[in-house]
Structure formats: structure tokens, C-alpha cells
Amino acid sequence: MSNVLEIKNLKSGYGSVLIINDVSLLVGVNEVVGIIGPNGAGKTTLLKTILGYLKPWSGDVIYLGKRINGLSTEKIVQLGIGYVPERGGVLKTLTVRENIELVAGIFKEASERLRDLRRLFPLIDERASQIAGTLSGGEQKILSVVLGLLTAKKLLVMDEPSAGLAPVARKKLSSMLKNITNNLGLSLLIAEQDPSLVTVLSDVVYVMERGSFVRSGRPDEIVKTEILREHYLGL
Ligand code: ATP
Numbered sequence: 001m002s003n004v005l006e007i008k009n010l011k012s013g014y015g016s017v018l019i020i021n022d023v024s025l026l027v028g029v030n031e032v033v034g035i036i037g038p039n040g041a042g043k044t045t046l047l048k049t050i051l052g053y054l055k056p057w058s059g060d061v062i063y064l065g066k067r068i069n070g071l072s073t074e075k076i077v078q079l080g081i082g083y084v085p086e087r088g089g090v091l092k093t094l095t096v097r098e099n100i101e102l103v104a105g106i107f108k109e110a111s112e113r114l115r116d117l118r119r120l121f122p123l124i125d126e127r128a129s130q131i132a133g134t135l136s137g138g139e140q141k142i143l144s145v146v147l148g149l150l151t152a153k154k155l156l157v158m159d160e161p162s163a164g165l166a167p168v169a170r171k172k173l174s175s176m177l178k179n180i181t182n183n184l185g186l187s188l189l190i191a192e193q194d195p196s197l198v199t200v201l202s203d204v205v206y207v208m209e210r211g212s213f214v215r216s217g218r219p220d221e222i223v224k225t226e227i228l229r230e231h232y233l234g235l
Contacts, residue, residue, distance in 0.1 A: 002028055002029065003026050003027065003028055003029075003062075004027050004028065004029055004031075004063070004064060004154050004155050004187040005025070005026070005027040005050070005061070005062070005063055005081075005155055005187070005189065006025075006026055006027075006060070006061075006062040007023060007024055007025040007026075007050070007059070007060070007061055007062075008024050008059050008060040008062070009022050009023070009024055009058065009059040009060070010022070010023045010024070010046070010049065010056055010058075010059035010060070010061065011023075011056065011057040011058045011059055012045065012046075012049040012054050012055070012056050012057050013045070013054075013057065014045075014054070018057070018211070019042045019045045019211045020042050020045055020046050020049060020211050020212075021210075021211040021212050022059070022212060023046060023059075023208075023211070023212060023213055024059075024213075025206060025213070027155065027187050027189050028187065028203075029154075029187060030181060030185060030186070030187055031187050031188075031203045031204065032177075032181055032187070032188045032190065032201050032202045032203050033187070033188070033189050033190070033202060033203065033204050033205075033206070034190050034191075034192065034195075034198030034199065034201065034202035034204070034205040034206070034219070035189070035190070035191040035192070035198075035205075035206045035207075035208055036191075036192055036193070036195045036198055036199075036205060036206075036207055036208070036222075037191075037193070037207060037208035037209055038193065038209070039193060041208040041209055041210065041211070042208055042210070042211040042212075043159070043160075043191035043192075043193075043208055044086060044159055044160075044191065045211075046191070046208070047083070047157055047159050047189075047191055049061070050076075050081070050157060050189075051073050051076055051077070051081065051083050051157065052068070052071055052072055052073040052075070052076045053073055055069070055070060056069045056070075063076075063079060063080075063081060063154075063155070064079075064080075064154060066079075077107070077151050078107065078151075079153075080151070080152065080153025080154050080155065081151075081152065081153075081154075081155045081156075081157060082148035082149055082150070082151045082152025082153075082155070082156040082157065083148055083151075083156075083157050083158075083159075084144050084145050084147075084148035084156065084157070084158040084159065084161060085144075085159050086159040086160040086163060089140075089141075089143075089144030089145075089147060089148070090132045090133075090135075090140050090143045090144050090147065091132060092131070092132050092133030092140075093131065093132075093133060094131070094132055095128065095129050095130060095131055095132065096123070096124065096127045096128050096129070096130055096132055096135070096143060097128040097129065099132050099143060099147060100114065100124065100146065100147070100150070103147050103150045103151065104150055107150065107151045109153065110150040110151060113149065113150055113152075113184075114150065116183065116184060117146055117149055117150070120176075120179060120180065120183060121142060121146055121176075123139060123142055123143070123146075124146060127139070136169075137164055137165060137169070138165050138166070138169030138172065138173070141161060141164075141165060141169070141173065142173070142176070145158070145161065145173075145176070145177075145180075149180065149184070149186075152184075152186055154186060154187060155186065155187050155188075155189065156180070156186050156187075156188050156189070157188075157189045157190075158188065158189070158190045158191070159191050160191060160192055160193060161173060161177070161190060161192070161197070162174075162192060162194060162196075162197040163192075163193070163194075170196070170197060173197070174197050174200055174201060177190075177197075177201055178201060188201070190202070195222075195223065198219070199219040199220075199222070199223050200219075202219050203218075203219075204216060204217070204218065204219075205217065205218070205219045205222040207222060
């Protein structure tokens, strides 16, 4: 199987308002795919449609060769797509351990994954008894990534993982994510408004504007085009 995720001519939105308009995308095995685009472009809406929070109006979402459109979010997560939302990924009033136990209790394969995650993220044990809401923003983000990884068998979908992080924390996150793909054999789909993290990590970058992809390609090519458009053409 060469693709972990295949999106074909997808349309979705809220109520009767179309947001995602005819989007197609491929995520290969062990590939990191980035989606960049301005505020309101539709990145979150696309990710929510993949995860089943929104039902596709038309088109297909295919995971490991199976159509998953129409399935509930719970089913989709059980099939092995991990999700790190932009906000609200951790339960702030619970400890780090309780957050992990909660997710690990729902998904039976999670305990096996937890062994690998302990090695990759010392925070899990070092801060086990700390209330999650008292972790720094960067640490909460790491916990949120850990929770996504507990259920990600083949694919982790992340919405703006670097949002609100200081440059040092961003660098840490970036090397951590590199480590993840190498160590756990996962593919990543990452949406970001700020292209810096995505362009460092991704094999392929898609540019979203007004609910559609307007360009895609290798990160270096995409960055050059974006800088040119922004600075010289004022677009
Ligand atoms: P950002 O980078 O700011 O998070 P985004 O690219 O993720 O932006 P979306 O959050 O997907 O963009 O928003 C796309 C469009 O959908 C926007 O016009 C937004 O106002 C609209 N939208 C988002 N959520 C809802 C909702 N629950 N109901 C109605 N419209 C919504």
C-alpha cells in the first residue's frame, strides 16, 4: 500500500455554507505532508472532516485503502488516526498520568504504544503527578501530541501544533516530530498558518486558500513561490 490517506474531490462545510471545495490530497507511508494557508482558509475544517467531526458533502476520505467518510469520529480514531486539535487537546484539571490513562483506557493498543512514548517523551514520567493545566504552553502541547500518538497507528493529524509556542519550544517540537516519524513509522498530516515548522518537516506542502488547494509541491519550491508572491507581488 503506497498511501496511508487519500482524499478525493472532497466538499464539506457548516450548515449550508460550503467551506472545503473539491480538495484532493495524498499522504504516503512514513510521509510528512503539510498544509499551509491564511486564517480562515479552511485547514481546520478539512481536518475535522477527515476525523468525522463533519460529514463530507461529497468526495472520499480513504484510509489504508478503506473509505471512512460517514464513520463516527470514535470509529475513525479506533481505526488508527490520531488527532491533535489546535486547542483543548488535554484535560487541564487532570494530572498528566490521568490524561494518559483516560486515553489508554479507551484504546487497547495504546498501552503498547505508551512504552515507546515513555522513551521518546520523558515528560510523561517526570511530570506524571502534575495537573495538566499547570504545565507550560509548550509542555501542554507535548502532552497533547502524546495523547494523539497513543491512538495513531499509521497516521497522526495535527492542527497548528506550533501555534502560541515560543521559538525555542517550536524548535523542540520540530525535532520531536522528526523523531516520531523515524521511530514510530507514522505518517503525519500537519496544518499550520505559520509555514516555518511545516516547511522544515514536510516532504510535500499544499497551500490552501478559500477552501481549495491552489499549489502543492516540495517545501523549498513552495516557500520560494510564497515569498515571491507575498513580498514582490503583494498577494
Ligand atoms: P485558522 O488558521 O485561523 O485556524 P483555518 O484555515 O483553520 O483558519 P477554518 O477554521 O477551517 O480555517 O475556517 C474556515 C471557514 O469556516 C472560516 O470562514 C470560518 O469562519 C468558518 N467556520 C469555522 N468553524 C465554523 C462553524 N463552526 N460554523 C460556521 N462556520 C465556521
